[in-house]
Each structure stands twice: as C-alpha cells, then as structure tokens.
Amino acid sequence: MGAALEKPQEGTPVVVKLGTKSLKQALDKLTRVVPGRPSDPVLAHVALTPTYGALVLAASDGERDLELSIPADATPGPTRLVPAALLQRVAGSIAASEVTLTVTEDRLAVAGGGFQTELYLMEAGEELPLDFEGEPLLTAPANAIAGVFEPVLYAVSNEEYRAIFRGAQLEVHPDRLRAVASDGFRLALAERELPEGIVVTLPKEAEEAADAEDAEDAEETRAAPEEPFAFVTPKRSLIELLRLLPPGGAPVELRHRRGRLVVVTEDVRYATALLEGVYPDYRRPIPDEFVAVAEVEAKPLREALRRVLVLADAANARVDLAFEEGRVRLVGEGDYGRGEEVVELASYQGEPLTVVLNGRYLDDALQPVGATARLELSGPVSPMVVRDTGDVGYLAVVVPMRV
Amino acid sequence: MGAALEKPQEGTPVVVKLGTKSLKQALDKLTRVVPGRPSDPVLAHVALTPTYGALVLAASDGERDLELSIPADATPGPTRLVPAALLQRVAGSIAASEVTLTVTEDRLAVAGGGFQTELYLMEAGEELPLDFEGEPLLTAPANAIAGVFEPVLYAVSNEEYRAIFRGAQLEVHPDRLRAVASDGFRLALAERELPEGIVVTLPKEAEEAADAEDAEDAEETRAAPEEPFAFVTPKRSLIELLRLLPPGGAPVELRHRRGRLVVVTEDVRYATALLEGVYPDYRRPIPDEFVAVAEVEAKPLREALRRVLVLADAANARVDLAFEEGRVRLVGEGDYGRGEEVVELASYQGEPLTVVLNGRYLDDALQPVGATARLELSGPVSPMVVRDTGDVGYLAVVVPMRV
Known part of the structure; x- marks a missing residue:
C-alpha cells in the first residue's frame, strides 16, 4: 500500500x-x-x-x-x-x-x-520553469535580512538610466550584512550584525567578483578575503522578497549561483534573477568631516517638509533649509505660491548654514529613522549625511542642488 | 462701522x-x-x-x-x-x-x-459660471430623495448608445417620488411616498413635457394634470447628489428650470444640467402575470451567484437558474470550467422552470433588496421581476437571454 x-x-x-x-x-x-x-x-x-x-x-x-x-x-x-x-x-x-x-x-x-x-487543467507534459538550485551562502534570522533591505528600498532608482541602480546591493560579510541603494543623487545604507555562530560560506565566485572589482578600480588593492561577497537584487524582486520573509527571527537560508539568488524559509522557496554588472564604489561620496551637526525629531521635520513641498517647485522639489542655533527654517516656493515653516532643533553645533536640496529626497532619507535624526552638514553644496541616533546601522546621503 | x-x-x-x-x-x-x-x-x-x-x-x-x-x-x-x-x-x-x-x-x-x-490668486475680474436659479418644485426629506435614487443607480447605462439611458428619470407625483433607470436589458424602479403636508409645485413646463410625451406616443391620451413632472439626471451628477444629501430626514429643496435641476440643503447648493430627450415608456416591459413565484434569502443567493459567475462565460455572464420546489440550482459554464451551486428557497409556487439570464444583472437587481427577495417568473424567455418582500417601493426587471 x-x-x-x-x-x-x-x-x-x-x-x-x-x-x-x-x-x-x-x-x-x-x-x-x-x-x-x-x-x-x-x-x-x-x-x-x-x-x-x-x-x-x-x-x-x-x-x-x-x-x-x-x-x-x-x-x-x-x-x-x-x-x-x-x-x-x-x-x-x-x-x-x-x-x-x-x-x-x-x-x-x-x-x-x-x-x-x-x-x-493545462495538458499534462507542460511544466513551469522552476529552479531553486544554488550553493548555500548563509542562514540568517529573517529580521536581519529585512533589517538591511527595508531601510534602503526607497533609494533604489526607477530610472532606465544606469541599470545597476535599479537594484540594491547586498554585501555578505563574515560577521554582518550590509545593503546599499542609490540613484546617483542620494544613497541609503543599512547594516546589521549577524548573530554569533552563523557560518557564512563565500562561494568561489566571490573571489572572481573581487578580482573584477580590483580591475575596475586600481586603487583598491586589498586581499580578496577581505572583500565581502556582493550581488545586486532588482527592486521588484526585493519587494516580493520582503513580503515573503517570515516574521521575527525565523531562519532564512540564502543560496546563490551565478546571476541568481534563492531564498528558502520553512514553507517558501523563492528564486530571482540578479542584476548583472558591478555596483559603483559608494564609499567616496560619503563625507566624513562636517562643519555643523543638527539633531532633530524626525516626525515633525518630515511633516513640515511635506507641507512646504506642496508649494515647492514641482519639477525639482527644491526646499531651502536654513539651520541656526535651536531651529531650522524650511522654505518651498513654486509657480503657485510659497510655503514656510520653522522646526525646532534638539541641538545644533556649528555656524548658521543654509542647504538647498530636493525635499522629497530628505523626506525619504528620514523615513527609516526612529525618534531622532542626526543631520551632518558638510557645507552648502556638499552632501548631507542623515543618521538615526537610535540605530548606528543606518546612514543616508543627500546631495544638495547646485543653485 | x-x-x-x-x-x-x-x-x-x-x-x-x-x-x-x-x-x-x-x-x-x-x-x-x-x-x-x-x-x-x-x-x-x-x-x-x-x-x-x-x-x-x-x-x-x-x-x-x-x-x-x-x-x-x-x-x-x-x-x-x-x-x-x-x-x-x-x-x-x-x-x-x-x-x-x-x-x-x-x-x-x-x-x-x-x-x-x-x-x-487668480486675477480679480474672473469668476466661476455659478447658477443656482430655478422654480421651487418641492421640499422633501433627504432620505425620500436618496431612497428613490440609490436603489436604481446600478441600472443606469454606461453605454454611449441611447444617451437618455445614461441618466435616471425622477418622477415627481403630487404624493410621491419615483425614480426609474434602465439600459434596455434590465430596469430598476423605486418609489417613496412623500410625508403629508408637502406641497409640490409643478412648473408650467410640466404641461409642455406632457404634451411632448403625448405627441411621441399617440396611445397615451390621459389629461395633462395626471402626468407626473419628470426629468432625467445624468449618472455622475446623481452620484454627486447622493454624496451631498444630508443624513436622515433633513429638508432638501428641489428647484427646476428647463434643462436644469437645483438642489438646496441647509449648507449646500448644487446645480446640474439634465439630459435632454424623452425617457422611453418603461411600463410595458414589466409583466403583471406570472407562472411561478419564488421567495429566497437575498444574501445567500447573491453569494452563490457570484461564485458561479467566476466560471461563467465572461462575455455574457450567462447563468442558468433551475427552479423547483424548495430550491434553485445555479450553473455557470465558460471556457475554463463550470460552477454549480444549489440555494434553498423559502417558498416556491409553480411548476419547475429554468430561466437563463445575465447573472450580473440578477446580482445587481438583488443589491437593494433587504432580507428576502421575491422572484416573479413569467416563463423561460419572459422578463423576471425582482421585488423586496420588505419594501413595496422597489421593483427590478431582468430580461432573460435568448438561448
């Protein structure tokens, strides 16, 4: 029987x-x-x-x-x-x-x-082209994977131009995961440490990839083992992946083979094609010296930004932010009028400074921030770094407008 | 000052x-x-x-x-x-x-x-073409107006063909309101008595309209005073009107002038252009003799209809309803499969009878029905009348398919 x-x-x-x-x-x-x-x-x-x-x-x-x-x-x-x-x-x-x-x-x-x-039914003999094969890369808690992808999703580009920006790069380091997304005008980066005891198996391709990166950029001469294993997942595959992840810290296995990522949970198998090409070096545009630093509650700042954006130039969403001791004045002005609002700062260190940028980009950059944002200003025409005072793993960069 | x-x-x-x-x-x-x-x-x-x-x-x-x-x-x-x-x-x-x-x-x-x-602001001197003038017709409770328009809205046609069907006709009788909508294949009619003491002022045009109707149809030779005053409001104006009506029985004034309806509540004035043309005589297609009558709970019948509709022919939504003592069997069949369900009848008087009709039309016709529907069958190829056992004012007609 x-x-x-x-x-x-x-x-x-x-x-x-x-x-x-x-x-x-x-x-x-x-x-x-x-x-x-x-x-x-x-x-x-x-x-x-x-x-x-x-x-x-x-x-x-x-x-x-x-x-x-x-x-x-x-x-x-x-x-x-x-x-x-x-x-x-x-x-x-x-x-x-x-x-x-x-x-x-x-x-x-x-x-x-x-x-x-x-x-x-469809005639017997036909079948779906399913393929979940791949070399095991690591098994991580679901919230570590969601925790790097979710905060950077907004920064993935929707433009046809520079196809590689239409995905987010995941870097698998021996002790942590990092995701990066950018469209050339802003960048988001999120990092989560892996719990101890997780074994990361870097595939053979990792070395090839590292070699390729070295070839691209002769300045980088580090030994291959230090390079993380990295691949770029298209945005809509990523959105689907985030929907399919189990809640909390349930184990999720990532498998990889050339051009393909496979995600396996207790009751789901999901495979997606990856984007081809090398992700640009994103570390150089991130400033590490600042002329002023502001700390501000994220929610009121976002709400004020959205109000002044209503009147801002529709094409470039220009918002002028005038920082000074204790407050920042936001101004948006377009063809139909002008919006203005003052937001209190929790703290401000530095001389008064005005930065002009795309208000929607700043709104997006603040989205993953919890209670308080830290805005690191490097000058009126230099990139602004946005951090979450409660999460060292998150960082965003917004490039000011040339006015 | x-x-x-x-x-x-x-x-x-x-x-x-x-x-x-x-x-x-x-x-x-x-x-x-x-x-x-x-x-x-x-x-x-x-x-x-x-x-x-x-x-x-x-x-x-x-x-x-x-x-x-x-x-x-x-x-x-x-x-x-x-x-x-x-x-x-x-x-x-x-x-x-x-x-x-x-x-x-x-x-x-x-x-x-x-x-x-x-x-x-826009330059001074420009103004909106607002016009709320009209002869007072009557002042009725909001729920009397909503009560005739809401139940017939579904039956208003969306087709370009026969423009007059793209609105619902409102008939103002001395003692009641009646709304009618049809697309030629089905019809909905709702009637509400006006509370005592409401004065209806039929405009002079009413007689002209009645004359016009007489001219259209020589058989109708009743005296003008018996004819209600009637006009046809376009669907999208009607949807807006229903949204603007105050809740409950708050007073609503209807005003009229040639080609225009004006609705006035405590804090709203709304004017809309009416459809031109004479609404066809809808009384003849309504059968008044039946070979069988079924009473059935409206909700389970609608749910069953929707399930068999999934598999029914997408083009004509054909559903076969086989009535017999105590039950009706619903069958929908299309290119991808067949759905079937049996629904209990509360009562059935007549011989077993199968009616073939557009299942979506029947679903729509049941929409305004409260607890129990009364289906009056006049034969396999004759119109079916749908009534609400709890509301004598509502009536719908669904014309069967020719198969």
Missing part, C-alpha cells in the same frame, strides 16, 4: 482537503509573481502538487520562481497546472472555511459549502 | 479663521466637481467668499455647480479664486486643528500651527 501511495496511478482522482484561508493567502502571494500577459501561456498557471500532509503551489514569471507549501489533508499526487487568476477568483469566492480539491487527469474540482466547480 | 463691514475696502486684508477638518471636507467635495483638464482655466479654481460667520466655497465644471457654506470666524469680503487642487493639498497637509486664511488682492495666506504658506 505504501508503494501505491508513493506512485499514485494516473487516472485515480487525488483528493486534497485544506483551509480556504490558507489557500487564498497562498494564491494571493503566487499571483503577484504570475505575469499579466505572459509570453509563454504556461506562465499564467500555478502548479499544484499534493504531498504528504501538504499542498505545494508554485508560480513563475521566468525571472522569479515562487513555491509555497501549505498544510493539507493530502497524499502525493502528480503536478497539475491550473489557470492562476481563475483559481484565485474561485478560491476568493468560497465562503466555507474548508475546501476540497479533487484532481483528475484533466479537471480540478473545487468544492466548498454547497458550491462545486470544475476547472479545466 | 456697519457700513464699512458690508463693503470692505479693496486692499484691506480679510482674515478668516475656521476648523481645518471642515475646510478639508469641503474641499474634498468641491474638488470632485473641479474638472481634471478644464477647457477654461477658471474652472480649475475654487471661489472663496467670506460672509458673516461663514466661508462660502464654490466650484463648477460648467455643467455642475456646487457651493458649500462652512462655519467660520469671518466678516464679508470679496470673492477670490484659488487653484483648487493646490488649496486641497495645502489644507490636507495641515496638522493644526484651526487654520487662518488671510486674503489680500493677489494672495491667500494659509497659516496653521508653525506653517505659513502663500498662494497666488
């Missing part, structure tokens, strides 16, 4: 019972990966594979592959392809808390409450 | 203080009327007029005019035109609970909390 279950006979209906809510949630995640107008019709489908005690669902858009496992009353059966959007709508319409899937050669019957529906 | 206040001197700043929330709410209502890309730039503005104890705000898209009055610490001043979208964004950004508007010849200063902004 065991053998019969291992290899179910073709033609025998496979029955899977599972919670409607977990099916809906899985389909909501999967259909975000399913392309709207796929080049290959097979990509418009989700793959359903019953296993012992679980239903495995998968989808792919050719660049991103996602596989989820949800608890189910099931025994192993063959993989079937079901139209993704339709199955989502059917599942979404079911009010009963439990749903029964009955899979035959060419039909998927979905039953819940008094409702009974049959979906026509 | 009184005289000075009545006619404030040009050049003297006028100061108005008011609640930020009521300003925001007023601007949210007004900007729904402001056109996105106005043919005349003046229409992109709201008119602000300070009066004793109130600020009057107005907007127009040339077809719909809206004027709102909100309590304010104010004295009369000239009308000024402010860019609508910008003022909305400025007001929306203010966190302080009170806002001060200071109006000079060419500027509007908006101050709240530490924030201070100046908006450039």
Whole structure:
C-alpha cells in the first residue's frame, strides 16, 4: 500500500482537503509573481502538487520562481497546472472555511459549502520553469535580512538610466550584512550584525567578483578575503522578497549561483534573477568631516517638509533649509505660491548654514529613522549625511542642488 | 462701522479663521466637481467668499455647480479664486486643528500651527459660471430623495448608445417620488411616498413635457394634470447628489428650470444640467402575470451567484437558474470550467422552470433588496421581476437571454 501511495496511478482522482484561508493567502502571494500577459501561456498557471500532509503551489514569471507549501489533508499526487487568476477568483469566492480539491487527469474540482466547480487543467507534459538550485551562502534570522533591505528600498532608482541602480546591493560579510541603494543623487545604507555562530560560506565566485572589482578600480588593492561577497537584487524582486520573509527571527537560508539568488524559509522557496554588472564604489561620496551637526525629531521635520513641498517647485522639489542655533527654517516656493515653516532643533553645533536640496529626497532619507535624526552638514553644496541616533546601522546621503 | 463691514475696502486684508477638518471636507467635495483638464482655466479654481460667520466655497465644471457654506470666524469680503487642487493639498497637509486664511488682492495666506504658506490668486475680474436659479418644485426629506435614487443607480447605462439611458428619470407625483433607470436589458424602479403636508409645485413646463410625451406616443391620451413632472439626471451628477444629501430626514429643496435641476440643503447648493430627450415608456416591459413565484434569502443567493459567475462565460455572464420546489440550482459554464451551486428557497409556487439570464444583472437587481427577495417568473424567455418582500417601493426587471 505504501508503494501505491508513493506512485499514485494516473487516472485515480487525488483528493486534497485544506483551509480556504490558507489557500487564498497562498494564491494571493503566487499571483503577484504570475505575469499579466505572459509570453509563454504556461506562465499564467500555478502548479499544484499534493504531498504528504501538504499542498505545494508554485508560480513563475521566468525571472522569479515562487513555491509555497501549505498544510493539507493530502497524499502525493502528480503536478497539475491550473489557470492562476481563475483559481484565485474561485478560491476568493468560497465562503466555507474548508475546501476540497479533487484532481483528475484533466479537471480540478473545487468544492466548498454547497458550491462545486470544475476547472479545466493545462495538458499534462507542460511544466513551469522552476529552479531553486544554488550553493548555500548563509542562514540568517529573517529580521536581519529585512533589517538591511527595508531601510534602503526607497533609494533604489526607477530610472532606465544606469541599470545597476535599479537594484540594491547586498554585501555578505563574515560577521554582518550590509545593503546599499542609490540613484546617483542620494544613497541609503543599512547594516546589521549577524548573530554569533552563523557560518557564512563565500562561494568561489566571490573571489572572481573581487578580482573584477580590483580591475575596475586600481586603487583598491586589498586581499580578496577581505572583500565581502556582493550581488545586486532588482527592486521588484526585493519587494516580493520582503513580503515573503517570515516574521521575527525565523531562519532564512540564502543560496546563490551565478546571476541568481534563492531564498528558502520553512514553507517558501523563492528564486530571482540578479542584476548583472558591478555596483559603483559608494564609499567616496560619503563625507566624513562636517562643519555643523543638527539633531532633530524626525516626525515633525518630515511633516513640515511635506507641507512646504506642496508649494515647492514641482519639477525639482527644491526646499531651502536654513539651520541656526535651536531651529531650522524650511522654505518651498513654486509657480503657485510659497510655503514656510520653522522646526525646532534638539541641538545644533556649528555656524548658521543654509542647504538647498530636493525635499522629497530628505523626506525619504528620514523615513527609516526612529525618534531622532542626526543631520551632518558638510557645507552648502556638499552632501548631507542623515543618521538615526537610535540605530548606528543606518546612514543616508543627500546631495544638495547646485543653485 | 456697519457700513464699512458690508463693503470692505479693496486692499484691506480679510482674515478668516475656521476648523481645518471642515475646510478639508469641503474641499474634498468641491474638488470632485473641479474638472481634471478644464477647457477654461477658471474652472480649475475654487471661489472663496467670506460672509458673516461663514466661508462660502464654490466650484463648477460648467455643467455642475456646487457651493458649500462652512462655519467660520469671518466678516464679508470679496470673492477670490484659488487653484483648487493646490488649496486641497495645502489644507490636507495641515496638522493644526484651526487654520487662518488671510486674503489680500493677489494672495491667500494659509497659516496653521508653525506653517505659513502663500498662494497666488487668480486675477480679480474672473469668476466661476455659478447658477443656482430655478422654480421651487418641492421640499422633501433627504432620505425620500436618496431612497428613490440609490436603489436604481446600478441600472443606469454606461453605454454611449441611447444617451437618455445614461441618466435616471425622477418622477415627481403630487404624493410621491419615483425614480426609474434602465439600459434596455434590465430596469430598476423605486418609489417613496412623500410625508403629508408637502406641497409640490409643478412648473408650467410640466404641461409642455406632457404634451411632448403625448405627441411621441399617440396611445397615451390621459389629461395633462395626471402626468407626473419628470426629468432625467445624468449618472455622475446623481452620484454627486447622493454624496451631498444630508443624513436622515433633513429638508432638501428641489428647484427646476428647463434643462436644469437645483438642489438646496441647509449648507449646500448644487446645480446640474439634465439630459435632454424623452425617457422611453418603461411600463410595458414589466409583466403583471406570472407562472411561478419564488421567495429566497437575498444574501445567500447573491453569494452563490457570484461564485458561479467566476466560471461563467465572461462575455455574457450567462447563468442558468433551475427552479423547483424548495430550491434553485445555479450553473455557470465558460471556457475554463463550470460552477454549480444549489440555494434553498423559502417558498416556491409553480411548476419547475429554468430561466437563463445575465447573472450580473440578477446580482445587481438583488443589491437593494433587504432580507428576502421575491422572484416573479413569467416563463423561460419572459422578463423576471425582482421585488423586496420588505419594501413595496422597489421593483427590478431582468430580461432573460435568448438561448
């Protein structure tokens, strides 16, 4: 009997019972990966594979592959392809808390409450291009990975220009993770230490990558082992990854192979193509000497920025910030009027100084900051560094406007 | 001093203080009327007029005019035109609970909390084409007006074809209001009695309109006084009107003049252009003899309809309803599968009967129904009448498909 279950006979209906809510949630995640107008019709489908005690669902858009496992009353059966959007709508319409899937050669019957529906399956033989292979890199707590990617997401470029900026770079150091994003006018950087005992396996490619970087920049002559292993993940893959990470410190395995990142959690496997090319050296534009330093509550400063931005020039979002002892005056002026507001500073060290910059960039840079921001000013036309006084791992740079 | 206040001197700043929330709410209502890309730039503005104890705000898209009055610490001043979208964004950004508007010849200063902004005004001399003139028709409770328009809104056509169907007809009878909407394939009708003591003044035009109707249809030879006064309001004006009506039974005055409806509440004046043309006679398609009658809980029937609709033919939303003693079986079938569900009937009188119709139309027709729907069947290819057992004023007709 065991053998019969291992290899179910073709033609025998496979029955899977599972919670409607977990099916809906899985389909909501999967259909975000399913392309709207796929080049290959097979990509418009989700793959359903019953296993012992679980239903495995998968989808792919050719660049991103996602596989989820949800608890189910099931025994192993063959993989079937079901139209993704339709199955989502059917599942979404079911009010009963439990749903029964009955899979035959060419039909998927979905039953819940008094409702009974049959979906026509894709012909057997077709399959999704799923690929979750990769060399193990490290297994880290989910919040360490989210903690470096989330704060830099805003700074990833949406411009076609300089394709490498359309992703965030993750650097895997032996003892910490660092993520960097930039669009050339501003930069965000977040760093988290890895808990002790985590083993990082740098792939062979790391040395090649380090060599390539040395070749790019002859000034850098450090030994290869000191270089972190780095790769650049496209923005929309990153947004998806952040949605798929489990909450808290649950373990997440990162795997890598040339041009591809694989993320594995307890019930999810997610693979994404990486961006090709070398990320520019971002350390040089970060100033390390300052003429003035202000500390200010982040929330009131952001709110004031948004108010003056309403009137600011729509094209460049110019805001003038005049810093002096105890306060900063924000002014935005455009074709339709002028907005002005004074915000109290918690402290200010330095001479009075006016900086002119894109107000939206500063608003973005303050977004990951908790209670109090530290603004390090290096002059009216030099980059401003934004830090979080409660988080040494976060840093942002905003380049002033040339006025 | 009184005289000075009545006619404030040009050049003297006028100061108005008011609640930020009521300003925001007023601007949210007004900007729904402001056109996105106005043919005349003046229409992109709201008119602000300070009066004793109130600020009057107005907007127009040339077809719909809206004027709102909100309590304010104010004295009369000239009308000024402010860019609508910008003022909305400025007001929306203010966190302080009170806002001060200071109006000079060419500027509007908006101050709240530490924030201070100046908006450039439109040149004096320009004005919005506001027109709230009309002959009083009747003053009715708001819920009587909402009670006839809301239940029929779904049946108003969105098609270019037969322009008159793109509005709902309101009939003003001496003792009641009736609204009718149709797109040729389905019809909705709602009626509310007017409370005693309400005086309806039929305008002179009513007779002309009745004459016109007689001319259209020689069979109708009733005397003019029996004909209700009727006009057709475009859908989007109607949606706006429903949003602007006060809650409960607050009095609402309807005014009319050729081609125009004016609605006046305590703090709102709203005028809209009406649709031209004669609404078709809708009484003939309503069957008054039935071969079977079903009563059924509206909510479970709608939910079942929606589930089978997922699989139904996307083009015509065909659903087969097989009625028999105690139950109705719903089946929807399309290119990707088949959905089926059985719904219990509260009662059924008649022989078993199958009706084939657009499931979305039936779903819509059930929308205004409270607990229990009464479905009156006149045969497999004859119109189905949908009623609410708890509301004699509502009636819908759905025409079956020819299969």
